[in-house]
Amino acid sequence: MKGLKGALMFAQSGGPTSVINASAAGVFIEGLKSEMITEVYGAAHGIRGILNEEFYDISKEDMEELLLLKNTPSSALGSVRYKLKDASVDDTDYKRLLEVFKKYNVRYFFYNGGNDSMDTCNKISKYMAKSGYEMNVIGVPKTIDNDLFGTDHCPGFASAAKYIATSIMEINLDAKVYDTPMICVIEVMGRNAGWLTAAAQLANAKGLGADLIYLPEVAFDVNKFVADVKDVMAKNNNKCIAVVSEGIKNADGVLVCEALGEAGARDSFGHAQLGGVAATLSNIVKAETGSKVRAIELSLMQRCAAHCASATDVEETFEAGKQAVRAAVNGETDKMVCYARAEGEEYKCEYKLLPLELAANTEKTVPMEWIINNGTGISDEFVKYALPLIQGEVNMKKEDGLPRFAKLKKVLATKK
């Protein structure tokens, strides 16, 4: 059954990526073209913008700027980490959402985010269906972590992986420049899934990678780590590059950055604020070896370095946004757009739909059989999987030798 004629609401959630706005561009451009869609709204700071009736009228934007969104990192509309309660416990927010949707005749809602956001999206979809308000709700995936269930890969992952592999190749050349001992510990994002850390293996495949790679999928033992580093140093002309996930945990499941480093804050989802594990491990190996040690956090750069994005990722992410709108207009609801790899030798991405409840809150981690060398290496299976995704260079618009990112007018929709 086709959707009703009405307004489109799009919102971004969670940690941004360097290509997240490509989905926004896809949703907006497809939405503005559709005869079924009367208005195109972009919510300021995710779900909160809807609750507060703060959303932008996208028809007021220039098409050229909407296209520049494809290469503009971070959530252009603003993001949020806001957890909706279960409607059975407290339905205040849901009632308010329904009120706003009705007031603005919003018949299409798209939520762009990771696991938590797909859960939020699923809850909203269920509530609206139960309340009898006819609308179609589609999740648009987004996460550098690549940990969403049911999709071959996630929008944003490949660009972060490309930046990480490129940077590790460059760091590898730099770190080996002196003929003196040198240990380099590089920290990569990833709470429970080691996909991004595994991207170091793409650099290894080019002969300029890491000697040791530690994923959160395997329990981390600091004594073994020190022994591993010493072993590499002995074999490798006193040089060692180790890449660690910020999310590595000890055998008791305690984050290494909490067990050995400073205890961090927690966000509104109860997730620990990660980071600092490279510095902690560096201090330990420095004390143990006396070598020069450098701790490098790829920090925010790995999720916002749009200048080093994968063109494949950008185009797929843009298409994911368009596919979401087409699906919703054609009557699909309570689904997430996902990627499938077409059969055959040549890489080709196909777009499918997955029930939201399957995507919500299920984390897909790196297959254990891809983790080799006693938990310090990644197999070629990963390279075969990830290499097609990082292909292609973005032809980013530049101005004075620097990126020309999208400048949105952000005209608030007229209050109704």
Added chain:
Amino acid sequence: MKGLKGALMFAQSGGPTSVINASAAGVFIEGLKSEMITEVYGAAHGIRGILNEEFYDISKEDMEELLLLKNTPSSALGSVRYKLKDASVDDTDYKRLLEVFKKYNVRYFFYNGGNDSMDTCNKISKYMAKSGYEMNVIGVPKTIDNDLFGTDHCPGFASAAKYIATSIMEINLDAKVYDTPMICVIEVMGRNAGWLTAAAQLANAKGLGADLIYLPEVAFDVNKFVADVKDVMAKNNNKCIAVVSEGIKNADGVLVCEALGEAGARDSFGHAQLGGVAATLSNIVKAETGSKVRAIELSLMQRCAAHCASATDVEETFEAGKQAVRAAVNGETDKMVCYARAEGEEYKCEYKLLPLELAANTEKTVPMEWIINNGTGISDEFVKYALPLIQGEVNMKKEDGLPRFAKLKKVLATKK
């Protein structure tokens, strides 16, 4: 007086840059073409390679790989931090150098480095002249710090500045994504000169920069810093991005990273190992404000991110290598190649020669009149100076979506 027919020796020294090998390519390619030059040698790990008679026969390399050096970061021959004693104190190393130069009939010596390396180069030049061995010695400048005296700018600076400005623009978009308080402290390299830290102003000129910029040229007061951050937070929707040089010092001239953070090691020149000041300052403002604070070190990436190099810098650095060879063959010695800005509206780089003793050990810092806003801002004069230098994108060769860096055979020269 033209130089004698003989061998060419080239060596790289000090911290690498993302374009340092462009000078190597220039020296090698020009050297291989010259009728006055019988052999082209590249020393392994700088001056130490000459002392140990470990140098590569560059004629054995493929021209295609030598051209790929233009976009290959870090010192391809290996670097060194080795301080020659004054010949009047201990001339052992000088005697050995003379012995090796005579044995291989080296009549042209090129040393590629920063302040310390120009001093070494000057000492060698003086000793060879005094000893009556006829050879021409030319320094090829290299430093991301941009602190060499007598040159408009230094090879390597602009590429680091481009990476820093680009990354700050991207971080700016990422750091502002939530509607909650956020402080970001970004640490940039630079021991005594704030040129690289000032590059944040290039991002400011695009409206996506830093609120506060602290250079090592101005004494740093941590209480004022906390007050500055609070002031920006109050005016700026609870967001603040501060960029600090790793070399900031307090009023007593003590490095802030030593005064407040962990004491670091010292290298063979007696320079303190820097780094960590962003983390230290982050902890302080976190305690003072209770806000979420992120410390970001641009670390090695700022000096090795060849994928984001300035095409202007690459071409000038390549040309600097060629000019060095031409000057030496034409009889120049004891000079450093330097850049001058041609008169006129349009930017154009001219290549000149400067006596080595003027370049050696003199640090050029950022003019105090360019540092504004009570030591927290940079004037437009800097942007006018630096903007032409970061123009142009490198068309880096890629393989499988990743950089294809030069692969040298590194065939050791036959021992004589």
